[in-house]
Structure formats: C-alpha cells, structure tokens
Amino acid sequence: xxxxxxxxxxxxxxxxxxxxxxxxxxxxxxxxxxxxxxxxxxxxxxxxxxxxxxxxxxxxxxxxxxxxxxxxxxxxxxxxxxxxxxxxxxxxxxxxxxxxxxxxxxxxxxxxxxxxxxxxxxxxxxxxxxxxxxxxxxxxxxxxxxxxxxxxxxxxxxxxxxxxxxxxxxxxxxxxxxxxxxxxxxxxxxxxxxxxxxxxxxxxxxxxxxxxxxxxxxxxxxxx
Numbered sequence: 001x002x003x004x005x006x007x008x009x010x011x012x013x014x015x016x017x018x019x020x021x022x023x024x025x026x027x028x029x030x031x032x033x034x035x036x037x038x039x040x041x042x043x044x045x046x047x048x049x050x051x052x053x054x055x056x057x058x059x060x061x062x063x064x065x066x067x068x069x070x071x072x073x074x075x076x077x078x079x080x081x082x083x084x085x086x087x088x089x090x091x092x093x094x095x096x097x098x099x100x101x102x103x104x105x106x107x108x109x110x111x112x113x114x115x116x117x118x119x120x121x122x123x124x125x126x127x128x129x130x131x132x133x134x135x136x137x138x139x140x141x142x143x144x145x146x147x148x149x150x151x152x153x154x155x156x157x158x159x160x161x162x163x164x165x166x167x168x169x170x171x172x173x174x175x176x177x178x179x180x181x182x183x184x185x186x187x188x189x190x191x192x193x194x195x196x197x198x199x200x201x202x203x204x205x206x207x208x209x210x211x212x213x214x215x216x217x218x219x220x221x222x223x224x
Contacts, residue, residue: 068094079102081102133205135156
C-alpha cells in the first residue's frame with residue numbers, strides 16, 4: 001500500500017484529496033505547509049507528495065528545493081491555481097516531477113499519481129515487468145520464463161525507454177537524443193534500424209508490441 005503525503009494550507013482541500021485517495025487504497029497523511037511536511041518526512045516513510053504551491057511559512061517551491069538539495073528523489077506532484085507558464089517553469093526548476101492546475105480533475109489526478117509511482121518504482125528497482133517479461137537495467141537482459149536475451153546496449157536502452165512509458169509516442173529525434181546523445185553524428189535512421197531489430201527479436205512475445213505512429217514516431221503497446 002502506497003503512502004501519500006498531502007500538503008495544503010486549506011483544510012477543505014486536504015479533506016477533499018483524502019476522500020479521493022483513500023478509496024483507491026492509498027494511505028494518506030497531511031500537513032499544512034512545507035515545514036510541517038519536512039518534519040513528517042523525518043518520522044514516516046512516504047512514497048509520494050502532493051502539495052499546494054502557495055502556503056505560509058514554507059511554500060511548495062521552497063519545500064521541493066529543500067527536498068532536492070537533500071538528494072531526495074521522492075516523487076512530487078504540485079497543485080496550484082497559478083496557470084501561467086512561468087509558474088509551471090518555476091515548479092519544474094525547483095524539482096517537481098509533475099504540475100497540475102486547480103481546479104483539479106480527480107480522475108486525471110489519480111492517473112498522474114499512478115504514473116509517478118510506477119516510474120519511481122522502475123527507477124528504484126531498475127527493472128520493468130510486463131506480464132512474464134522482465135527488463136533488468138543492470139544486466140541489460142530481457143527474460144521471459146526460462147528464456148533470456150542479452151541485448152546490445154542501444155537496443156536495450158531503446159526498449160527500456162519505450163516500455164517505461166507505455167502508450168507514449170516518442171519521435172525518432174527524441175529517441176536519438178536520449179539514447180545516442182544530442183551530439184551524436186549518427187543519423188536518426190539508425191533508430192528505425194534498431195526498432196526493426198527489436199521487433200524481429202520479440203515478434204512472438206505476446207506481452208507487448210512496438211507500434212509505428214505515422215508521421216510521429218514509435219510507442220509500445222502493452223497487450224495484457
């Protein structure tokens with residue numbers, strides 16, 4: 001069961017978020033500002049923080065900066081009535097993982113929380129599990145039952161990236177920059193070649209499929 005810390009100076013907002021999160025199986029703690037939140041983190045283990053930006057004593061930006069300066073990778077989702085791009089930019093510069101503007105769509109909030117927790121789990125364990133398939137970042141192996149495939153580094157990193165964000169479309173340029181580096185002299189066509197190799201390797205595995213999105217790029221579709 002995941003433990004979520006809700007930080008907001010408005011009591012009604014704290015009660016609302018608790019009423020949304022607890023029926024989904026989350027354990028919820030609350031704090032009224034950043035200082036209280038930091039004190040609570042010293043006493044309790046928390047999996048994710050949902051916090052307001054504008055709060056007395058210590059606002060959301062200051063809280064997140066202090067968290068990151070302490071080398072914490074705890075996922076943070078900021079909520080704010082501020083909708084200007086510069087406000088979102090300040091949040092991301094402070095170190096937040098995601099930013100939503102109020103009023104909050106409850107379904108979207110839950111979806112974003114699930115995505116953040118999934119990515120945090122992947123980052124911590126350095127593994128992705130899809131049904132019977134496991135990608136192990138440290139060994140750069142892909143296993144399914146008793147079958148193990150040791151992939152070349154670029155192929156593994158490409159598949160790991162796509163499976164970390166199932167359903168998300170990545171352009172060839174994005175994948176090229178992230179896997180080969182923005183300074184690489186290799187053309188983006190090499191992404192197409194590596195995608196072809198991955199498809200050939202895993203064409204008989206029913207757990208996932210690499211899909212081409214015409215005019216855009218590629219995505220992985222989980223088929224469980």
